[in-house]
Amino acid sequence: MTRASIDPETLSAYFDGELPPEDAARVEAALRADPAVAREVEDLARVGAAVRACLGAEAREVPEARFEPIWDRIERDIDAQVAQPAPGPWARFVTWLRGSHARPAFAVAGVAAAAAVVFAVLRAPGGDGNAAGAHPAVATTDPGAKAPSAPAPSAAPSTEAPRLAHSGPARADEPPAAAPAPPRNDAEVEFIEFDGGSGRIEHIEGRRGTTTVIWVREEEPTDTEREL
Amino acid sequence: MTDSSPDDRTLVARAQRGERAAFEALFRRYHRRVFTVAVGIVRNEADALDIAQEAFVKAFRSLPRFQGNSSFYTWLYRITANLCIDHGRRGKKHRAASFDEARSAVETAGPARPAFGLHHVEDPDEAVARAEIRDAFREALDELPEIHRAVLVLRELEGMSYADMADALDCPKGTIMSRLYHARRKMREALEARGIHLGPAPEGGDDASESSGGGPASKEATVP
Structure with missing residues (x-):
């Protein structure tokens, strides 16, 4: 079982734990037989880490104060909803x-x-x-x-x-x-x-x-x- | 030390009985994560804040019909993802109008070039502290089609299952699997076009010419 026998979409799904057991076993056999398969799985993990790192950094840059007006607007909307009569x-x-x-x-x-x-x-x-x-x-x-x-x-x-x-x-x-x-x-x-x-x-x-x-x-x- | 705050199920039940403080607690618990998902997909802070607000308003309105078949946050992310996709559709007209301008800019600037040589990034969490790495991550994410960003963000940030994503994005599971694969491949290619190679540097080798695309990759650095 080598890298060539595993298509990249299947490997991606294996990484996500979304393969049925028999397909996952086939990928694991390839992982043991071919170091290139293991490197590709590590690459998938690093792409995910890059996405999380990027978005985490962006979210941290937004101060909490930016979210306060959001709750105020939600409250106003809730008030407006409560004030509406029951639907006919x-x-x-x-x-x-x-x-x-x-x-x-x-x-x-x-x-x-x-x-x-x-x-x-x-x-x-x-x-x-x-x-x-x-x-x-x-x-x-x-x-x-x-x-x-x-x-x-x-x-x-x-x-x-x-x-x-x-x-x-x-x-x-x-x-x-x-x-x-x-x-x-x-x-x-x-x-x-x-x-x-x-x-x-x-x-x-x-x-x-x-x-x-x-x-x-x-x-x-x-x-x-x-x-x- | 134990967390004495009520769990989501309790807060949802109280909010369904009309307790506003319970819904506010849910808002406080999830607003930043909802915003992060939204900004990850739409790539615009102001739009993401608007979407976060709309997601909570919609969640509040739909709360009486929430049966608890999925967790509250999965349900909330579904709402958010749908709003992001709708936002993208509404924006298509605008983007179409400015397409010629954008294409002209790309043609002038040419393809992405690594500005700081080739970086081997082993640990993205640490590497993102460096401004040039962070900018490259951002640009690469910006470059992905919105449908690919949506699956990438929902999976990598919130760990949503393929089934939940298929439900949220109204498409088959097989489509999610395919999109996720292509999203990861494109993200890696976009990073490499900017001189970011995810993984350790090859032993004793200078592979700057391999992934720099002929850009000014005169130096090579390994970033933790």
Whole structure:
């Protein structure tokens, strides 16, 4: 077993104690057989020592006083957080959606199922999802944007993104009156991001502080792999 | 003499119950190490201080969701590393804008040359006391790509496992292994380009011409 039989990446991983036992045993045999392998391991140790020495020296040059303003700013941030009211159900839902347990595919599938239930309720005679007895309208001024009055788009959801409910008129020449604040039961559309993806979500703020999700539309998937 | 200060787990539990003093104790315990990791990756003191602050703010906000599956400091370094990587991405635009200027400067100055002859550095901890060695270490670290500095710093400074680094940097373990190898190789090459040879001087030999790259390596010194 010689130096030539051990590739440098494997040697680096051996130095870090990250090899499985059988591979580590192979490197140790090479270490015994070839002094050049042992010298390379010593070199790895010295590179690490150089990095630690350099960064240690740099960190020691920064006086403790430089860190005091940091804690002051952290405290101010904490105070601001504490002063904020507890998040409502919608904020809690978005937080959940963004959390590590809510993968996009799961979120879309789950919400689609919820949408089917919601629309079934809304379309049923006497359904109280809309005070006017009509389907919920997307609060939008975009003439091309469709209200989710059709059955839940489980097969081919539209790729056309409705405007944000609070994003103002579709065209600059439209009077501001064309985009009134959405009534309480109108669906709002917001841009959201969740793990590895982004999309738009339509939801209705309920009468008693509840939120009903109508549809989540995922935009083109993004690569979560960091380009490192 | 025993250390009577509460351990991380205790402090985290108290901070999760809203005890600000407990979180401050965690800050006092780790702020310099977080800063050192940040400055090791982003190579700018002011940016590293900002990142250290952001890391603690983010940690405080996320504290209710911290389950204790990993140690507090590993979790904190993950946050820090991610902020550093994000910082690097935001800086890419700026760097792209000044690329031509930087390239012009490199072309004018040429490749790194050892300014003080060839040094054999056996013990970097002692050698770093010398200004020219310290400057060479710094320049070599500056020269590495940020992704390589990140793995090198997290491994050499904080001893993070490949699995933890893969988690922190959102990439496979095999990628970490490869990056770490290349980071070490590049660091050694960058040092050698500056006349720093890590290791003992060869017995009775003058290898100044071997690693000086044709620079002014007229003298050779062994640094402890």
